[in-house]
Amino acid sequence: MTAVHLGVDVGGTASRWVACDDSGAVLARGKTSGATGHLFNPAEKERLRVALSAIAADLKAQGFAVKSATTGLTGFGAVVAGLMREQLVEFFGVAAESCITVDDMTLAYASIFKPGEGHLISAGTGSIGLHIGVGDAYVRVGGRGILIDDAGSGSWIALKALDTLFRRLDHDGSFDGVAVLAEEIAARLGSVEWHVVREFVYGGDRGRIGTLSVAVGAAAERGDLTAREILASAGRELALMGSALTGRVGSRPIGFVGGVLALPGIRQAIVEALAGHEVVFPEADAALAAARMQTSASTEWRAALAGNTGLA
Numbered sequence: 001m002t003a004v005h006l007g008v009d010v011g012g013t014a015s016r017w018v019a020c021d022d023s024g025a026v027l028a029r030g031k032t033s034g035a036t037g038h039l040f041n042p043a044e045k046e047r048l049r050v051a052l053s054a055i056a057a058d059l060k061a062q063g064f065a066v067k068s069a070t071t072g073l074t075g076f077g078a079v080v081a082g083l084m085r086e087q088l089v090e091f092f093g094v095a096a097e098s099c100i101t102v103d104d105m106t107l108a109y110a111s112i113f114k115p116g117e118g119h120l121i122s123a124g125t126g127s128i129g130l131h132i133g134v135g136d137a138y139v140r141v142g143g144r145g146i147l148i149d150d151a152g153s154g155s156w157i158a159l160k161a162l163d164t165l166f167r168r169l170d171h172d173g174s175f176d177g178v179a180v181l182a183e184e185i186a187a188r189l190g191s192v193e194w195h196v197v198r199e200f201v202y203g204g205d206r207g208r209i210g211t212l213s214v215a216v217g218a219a220a221e222r223g224d225l226t227a228r229e230i231l232a233s234a235g236r237e238l239a240l241m242g243s244a245l246t247g248r249v250g251s252r253p254i255g256f257v258g259g260v261l262a263l264p265g266i267r268q269a270i271v272e273a274l275a276g277h278e279v280v281f282p283e284a285d286a287a288l289a290a291a292r293m294q295t296s297a298s299t300e301w302r303a304a305l306a307g308n309t310g311l312a
Contacts, residue, residue: 001065002027006092007290008055009107010035010073012207015051018291019064024298026288030058037076037103039083048073052091059092066092068294070100072107072286100293100305104286105130105143111289112255112282115304119245121238123258123266125210127153129241131249134304141244146206152237154210154260160230161185161216162197180224184215217263228265235269242274253278 004019004027011034019028032055035048059066069088076084084101088094109120109132116133127150128143146155161181168178175182175192186192188211189200201209219227242254254277261267261281271279293301 001063003067004028004059004064005291005294006055006059006066006069006094007107007287007293008052008069008071009104009286009290010037010048010051010071011104012036012074015055016287017055018285018287019059019066020288020291020295022296024292024295026291028059028062028064029287030055032058035073037073037080037084039080039087045083048087049091052087056091066094068098068100069094070102070290070293072102072104072290074104076101076103098294100290100302102305106132106305107286107290108257108284110293110301111284111286112257113253115300116252118253118255118280119242119249120255120257121241123153123234123238123256123260125154125207126150127156127238127241127258127260129245131245131252132304133249137249139245139248141241141248146209151240152234152260152266154213155206156237157216157230157234157260157263158209158212159201160233161212161227162201164226164230165192166194166197178224178226180222181216181219181227184219184222184224184227185212188212188215213260213263220264231263231265232269234260234263235266236273238266239270239273242270242277242279246277251277253280255280255282257282257284 006019008015008017013034014031015034016031018026020026033051035051036044038044069092081101085096085099088099089096105122105128109130119131121129129141131139142149150156165178165182168175182192189196216227216230220231256270292298
């Protein structure tokens with residue numbers, strides 16, 4: 001059996017893993033089902049076990065034995081850190097002291113920047129900004145959920161669009177003037193009748209609200225000025241998180257990642273709002289960053305994580 005360092009990026013819909021040798025060279029990659037860090041929920045704990053079991057079987061079939069495991073999970077917190085280590089020990093036979101578990105945003109940062117090197121803003125269903133330095137130099141902005149903020153995120157965009165539609169209806173008695181936006185939302189919900197929208201927003205998983213952001217993007221591509229302004233506002237909101245991190249930590253390159261960046265006009269709005277700052281739109285490989293975190297070729301992140309109390 002070949003000893004490997006394992007990195008796993010556990011997302012809500014998929015888990016991606018990388019196995020590498022001690023020099024950081026990639027030996028294998030894979031993808032399996034998703035989970036979250038909400039291990040206090042029996043259903044989520046079982047989802048994680050299914051994902052880890054599949055990874056363990058794949059590694060064994062390829063002749064790999066895990067000597068260190070680094071994982072990042074969406075929704076992870078200190079309250080479940082012990083439970084997560086127990087799962088890694090069980091499925092991979094790795095020593096507990098050779099396990100590192102952080103949240104998915106920390107892994108994304110590590111895949112793009114060295115400790116203290118930059119600021120990272122992630123915009124998907126929600127939005128959050130992060131700076132991770134050495135020791136206690138940890139600053140987080142945003143990421144408080146759609147009921148409080150998550151400005152610039154897919155959920156924020158969707159709710160702004162719905163608010164705009166119904167304000168127009170309240171004042172004019174119709175969707176005239178925002179007809180294209182209404183059409184695109186109706187195409188995904190089946191209707192923009194209030195009972196349909198109410199059921200979608202209040203009757204299920206909050207995470208699905210963000211899926212309506214693609215309707216706003218489609219309306220913008222059709223020339224809808226209201227949709228374009230909503231997306232531009234989203235870009236400006238995301239830029240504000242970069243400004244907040246710059247104000248608190250100092251000037252650094254500001255990286256933006258996440259699915260929202262694919263919507264029209266958002267990248268341009270970010271760049272315009274942050275004129276004079278170095279803005280980058282990198283591709284994150286969180287699973288690879290995790291796998292390399294405990295190799296002899298990389299010591300900087302182990303040092304940063306060891307001294308940072310804000311990462312749990």
